Amino acid sequence: MTRTAIDRRTFVTGAFATGALVASGAALCGCADGESKNADGKPTQASPLELTADAKGATDTTAEANAAVYALLDFSDERERDFATQGLIAAPDELEIIDENGKVVWSQKAYAFLDAEDGSPAGAPDTANPSLWRNAQLNHLYGLFEVMDGIYQVRGYDMTNITFIAGETGWIVFDPLMSVECSKAAFALVAENLGERPIMGIVMSHPHVDHYGGVKGIVTEEEVTERAIPIIVPSGFEEHAVAENVYAGNAMGRRAGYQYGAFLDRGEQGALSIGIGLGQSTGTVSYLSPNDTITYTGETRTIDGIEMEFQMTPGTEAPAEMNTWFPGRRALWVAENCTGTLHNLYTLRGAEVRDGNAWANYLMETKARYGSQAELTFQSHNWPHFGNDVVNEYLENTAAVYKFIADQALMYLNQGYTSTEIANMIELPDALARTWYTRQYYGTVAHNARAVYQKYMGFYDANPVNLHPLAPEDAAKKLVEYLGDTDAVLARAQKDFDAGEYQWVAQITNTLVFADPSNTSARLLCADALEQLAYRAESGTWRNVYLSGAKELREGTTQDDAYRAKGSADVQRAMPVAMMLDYLGILIDANAAASTDLTVNLAFTDDDPYLLTMRFGVVLYQRGVQSDDADATLTLPRLGMFAILTNDEDSIAKSVQIKGDPTVIEKLTEHLVTYDFFFNVVEP
Template sequence: MAAGAAVCGCSADGASGGSGSSAAGSALGNLTADPKPATEATRDANDAVYALLDFSDEREREFASRGLIAAPDALEIADDAGKVVWSQKAYAFLDGADGQPADAPDTANPSLWRNAQLNHLFGLFEVADGIYQVRGYDMTNITFVRGETGWIVFDPLMSCECSRAAFALVTEHLGERPITGIVMSHPHVDHYGGIKGIVSEEDVAAHSIPLIVPSGFAEHAVAENVYAGNAMGRRAGYQYGTFLEPGPQGKLSIGIGMGQSTGTVSYIAPNDLITATGETREVDGVLMEFQMTPGTEAPAEMNTWFPQFKALWVAENCTATLHNLYTLRGAEVRDGNAWANYLMETLARYGDLAEVTFQAHNWPHWGAEFIREYLMNTAAMYKFIADQTLMYLNQGLTSNEIAHLIQLPSALERSWYTRQYYGTVAHNAKAVYQKYMGWYDANPVHLNALPPQEFAQKLSAYLGDASAVLTKAQADFDDGQYQWVAEVTNLLVFADPSNQPARLLCADALEQLGYAAESGPWRNAYLTGAKELRGGVDADPRFRATGSADILRAMTPDMMLDYLGVLLDANAAADLDLVVNLAFTDDDPYALTVRAGVVLYERGVQYADADATLTLPRLGMFAILKNDQEAQAANIRIEGDQDILEKLTEHLVDFDFFFPIVEP
């Protein structure tokens, strides 16, 4: 039998479409593409959460609601074209009657449901006299610190439309004041993308507004949003539930907010770098002391201490949840040990002084005694995961084995602010393993494993009749073995994507896993996978943020040339060898060498025997990167080989954003 030949293909309602499908249909029952209710096994799993956690402890809810000054009755933000880029209105199902929170349905982990209700609290809040936050207007909080004449803003959200709306709320209730400074705690787009909603580049230049960031901010912002931006953006749709509708059977909180806004992303180059812990800045009469925390939640990150307010900004290092050492959208692995040690340094420097901690996600925490416990327990959580993963890997356990074995101590597990709403112990343990050991588990069978589709086709041929496999999988589904069912049916999907019963049963299994997940990103990933198995990939552009050229304009020639290497298919261009002088009119000259399809470059060098010399402005490089021939003609003067641009751009790849994930 040929590989995959026995895998049947059926229509969406389970009707016959291939060999053996009648037997499969009778055993599998009525598989449909419709969302399903929670099964008994899922209801039992969610009921067990009530026994684990103390739902009568409302301290986090009190913190989340404290200090509310004003909020609109309903919140929905649209861009200039009318596209809704952010909505709290869509989460009205979280509201109960008579001001009481709605009870969790069977289709939601009650702990995540509770977190969603807290993140659904939106509006303008007072953190301390002179410090205010607008929360629930984007994935991130935007913070306004009152100076002598204006506002110092921390982390101006992801989308310009959202930050503009937040600033309008502040102005309406606290009076009109200019922006006199901006601090961006780290280079993730939800912490800087909305900057042009509150200031323009002209404002920054005309009024000498400091844009304060940790050293390395610009380099890492580009690396995340350009080099790997296409793949990260697609995967972020799974992590943040961009393709899902909010609802009891759909999208809830992601643990650090309600999700990702899809408005206009902007960027303004920072003009003030913090390089060392203890550095201070006084902006508009407000003194700030910075603590560098690189390698924690971002490669470049910093906390901020406000001595006159006795207030501690902990960026995204302490956010009332277990965060990610590895984020599902893809990013550099974070250092759990360093994260813990930096929080202990925070405790040593400011723990006896701080009366409130506040940050870029979730809500503040008040009280000196509570803050010490909060910082220490959060540090202990990351240190436990880092240390225990190392303990297990030194005993020869693999990444996957450790992930299924490691569990937080009870004293940490039962705390509401260390719950796994965003990151999880399991995938964070895998991150620690990856940091120290890499992808290889030392089993030589895995050194050069078959690609997923080929493996699936081979194994499917060994398993035999796919309908028999599906019948067994249905029995395991009925027994509540959803992870196994998802794995085996997804293997059949990779062997033959047209196998509709496998797609639908895999979707049903993923759906039940999503209903029981406490982590918002895990729920989103499971439910998005189920949605795409049932209906295919939805390439509607409304699921993407509105891109901005700002981050691209900030790229240096080195960054642009590195990105050229990413875009060039070196295997297709294996016979391409050339040398090009780049005579930038507004930057240093560069020599570009392509050797066997590989892009190399030297700064400050020009070759007399180059194939061609290109005279162009720095931003003229985008005419090459985008293979825009009209822009090339307008911006680039060629001396030498007149066909050089055609040779250079012939094998550039145009990335497809909506690439498949749960099928080949």
């Protein structure tokens, strides 16, 4: 049974009308007739604790905690703001990017609340950590910027920057954003202000979707082929782009909605910055396969008269990543290895754990190779840093923060501390903690320390009790049995909430929710606690996940596809045969297919042959092997396998020839699973 098969339930409690099913966008009440409604027309009803499904303001405890931040940091230090504004050429008065169907896929207009009436930065409200508010204002600065003569960036048109390097006749583009609509709009801004020039080359620094998904907004597949436009990537790029966005793509996409605040309104009580930008665009994601691969540090390319030297940095911010040095301009592109914030060793959307030690060492290698000459660094997020002294300080401080987390987490784990204990113990040295670009707007010291533990020790903390714990729902039900009177538990939780113990209140009430999702008082108090945790968070992603959880506890899990980026099949179609066969195994419910026993020759017309076997519901394959005793032989192009994966009957009929058992494809696809994107997160 899939998780989503469990959670589509009817809420039935004595306090509410029987059979009130949560609908997308409706308040979670299931309320009886005659109840009151809020300003948006949504029903509200007091719980036994007089709780409502409305969003709340900051409590006095939260307001005091946020006010205290001003004493911790030097808000008079405006160097980062100066760098973020330097070189502005042009920007529209309002920026809202709309797709062909009228859907807003990116909006800076939504963040107008960050500005005062006179256009100056607005002061932080009680519902926002002042440090995060300041970072949001810097990420709200958008437009076309001259980084230096011949290097330009469009910033604030997506989560990522798109960079244009002027060659002799055209542009070399670095990291063409996430959405086609956004990169197209950015390219139009460049053409309007700098003139129309052709794309002569594309460099994708690493295989995260916000660095390649907009590529078809600046160039077509036909142009790349006809004009032999190089698309340059680090070794391993395509493998990791596919593995991350296909193998675990559904779950990662759902969790990314939490991380990036896709379901939240923008505002003083809603989504702010995520440190590396303002959030995730929801336009059309595209993909073009690279045709030029960098394999070693020091490898060079000259495109349209521009010389570039590449430094490989695998296992840092991405499994495959590279920096780029421009010797003719003394300019250093640091990809996403340096940003205006502490980054993630583990990202909340889910990803492979990154190596903090390697990250630090590669940045020190960067400093050793280019530090004596570099006059500026620029990157795929946030703003450049100018001046040789600043550049070297920037590289070294960024290296130091990842090295500190990696080393200290290992020091603690070798003393027997667990992941949770370490996350509550580790703190940055004061000098690093006060540096604006190592503040915790995206990654945090706490969850990065957990990542180090995970990398070296895995999920298990050595306590036998935690070796094979009960499922959350089962454990919650047993705990509730032991607790006894849940109303008494809720009453105590309310007192703890009033005392500002929001983390504990969230934990205990969420336990009650997992034991009984229809316990509306538990849902609403848990939501209120998560909301206060959000308001105090300096990390934009933590703020978003807290607020997203609160929203779903109050309103239910949305099913609205408007919150999702419009995916294309480009990445899946780019999979080599072996990865398609791996993905076939991921899509099959092995328990349901346990009795399926197949041997299939795959005779690809444009690739090596494969022998596919299916035993006990498990898909196995061998390259370069065929069997005389196979149940069937399929003759097909590589994309014929893609048709089988998607169960596209028309494409299968056109591209796949079957010799032998005519039902073999039906048997292969009989137990394919269709994923529900909007699965529950804060309830079973």
